[in-house]
Amino acid sequence: MLKGPIQLLRLFKPIAANKTLVESWTFRLVGAPDLLLERTVMYNRLINAPTSVVGHDDLEIYERAQAGLASDGNEWVNIQRLYSADEPGQRNVVVDGTSEWQMRNQFRAWSKFMTMGA
Amino acid sequence: MADAQSVPRLEQVHDHGRVVGVSAIPTDQQLVDFVLREARLLDLQRLDDWLDLFAEDGHYWMPVEWGQSDPKLTTSLMYEDKLLLKIRIDRLKGKATYSQSPRSRCHHVLQTPQVDERDDTERRYVTWTPLHYVESRADQQTLYAAWATHHLTLVDDALKIRLKACRSRQL
Numbered sequence: 323m324l325k326g327p328i329q330l331l332r333l334f335k336p337i338a339a340n341k342t343l344v345e346s347w348t349f350r351l352v353g354a355p356d357l358l359l360e361r362t363v364m365y366n367r368l369i370n371a372p373t374s375v376v377g378h379d380d381l382e383i384y385e386r387a388q389a390g391l392a393s394d395g396n397e398w399v400n401i402q403r404l405y406s407a408d409e410p411g412q413r414n415v416v417v418d419g420t421s422e423w424q425m426r427n428q429f430r431a432w433s434k435f436m437t438m439g440a
Numbered sequence: 441m442a443d444a445q446s447v448p449r450l451e452q453v454h455d456h457g458r459v460v461g462v463s464a465i466p467t468d469q470q471l472v473d474f475v476l477r478e479a480r481l482l483d484l485q486r487l488d489d490w491l492d493l494f495a496e497d498g499h500y501w502m503p504v505e506w507g508q509s510d511p512k513l514t515t516s517l518m519y520e521d522k523l524l525l526k527i528r529i530d531r532l533k534g535k536a537t538y539s540q541s542p543r544s545r546c547h548h549v550l551q552t553p554q555v556d557e558r559d560d561t562e563r564r565y566v567t568w569t570p571l572h573y574v575e576s577r578a579d580q581q582t583l584y585a586a587w588a589t590h591h592l593t594l595v596d597d598a599l600k601i602r603l604k605a606c607r608s609r610q611l
Binding site (some may be wrong): 379 | 502512513514515516517518519524527528531537538539540
């Protein structure tokens with residue numbers, strides 16, 4: 323994930339089903355005043371650092387989702403939210419923010435590429 | 441425990457031959473007591489009282505590299521002024537903060553703080569405190585080893601934190 327205006331890059335490296343390494347890179351522009359780097363580094367502390375105040379609740383969700391996936395309670399992951407039968411084939415549409423359309427598209431793409439040439 | 445950490449007021453202070461005037465000089469023991477009390481307030485979750493220990497321009501710094509000297513142009517775990525620390529505390533009080541339900545608890549085991557620097561003229565005092573820090577969150581318990589450096593000053597005869605720097609684990 324690249325944030326151009328503040329010269330910051332976040333790189334997500336999947337390691338295992340239950341482990342992801344998140345790298346955060348800050349960049350210093352050649353010849354730019356220190357204040358710009360100071361801002362980049364501040365953003366990195368406030369948002370990306372493990373000590374960030376805004377990250378904890380997201381991480382809690384990831385951990386709970388992981389615990390749910392690891393349980394035997396239900397073999398299905400429900401991604402039906404805001405499903406519409408006319409989704410397939412549509413491009414660049416704007417929908418409600420809680421729609422799981424993008425997850426459905428991801429699995430449609432997976433299905434397409436896994437069966438390509440079969 | 442008293443809420444204010446007052447120190448004795450002296451009529452005149454002679455320091456390096458200069459008369460500083462009416463002032464107050466904390467003893468080494470008062471500096472040590474201040475650091476111990478700071479940890480106690482955190483352990484007791486008296487976070488508003490803890491925040492009051494900081495001077496208005498105070499900062500809390502957690503560097504990420506060994507020997508790191510610049511908090512602004514190099515990456516740190518945190519470098520927060522009093523406003524950001526207040527936001528951190530207010531967030532813990534929020535009902536929607538579900539990652540902190542139940543709240544984490546902590547326990548500091550401090551070595552006796554050592555007074556590394558003392559400048560009574562500038563009201564500048566630096567202590568160094570090695571510590572073990574145990575934190576429990578839900579059913580997990582984590583142990584950290586750290587060195588805490590407190591840069592203290594006097595504001596209206598009360599000791600206040602200008603900078604607390606906490607170097608953790610392998611740092």
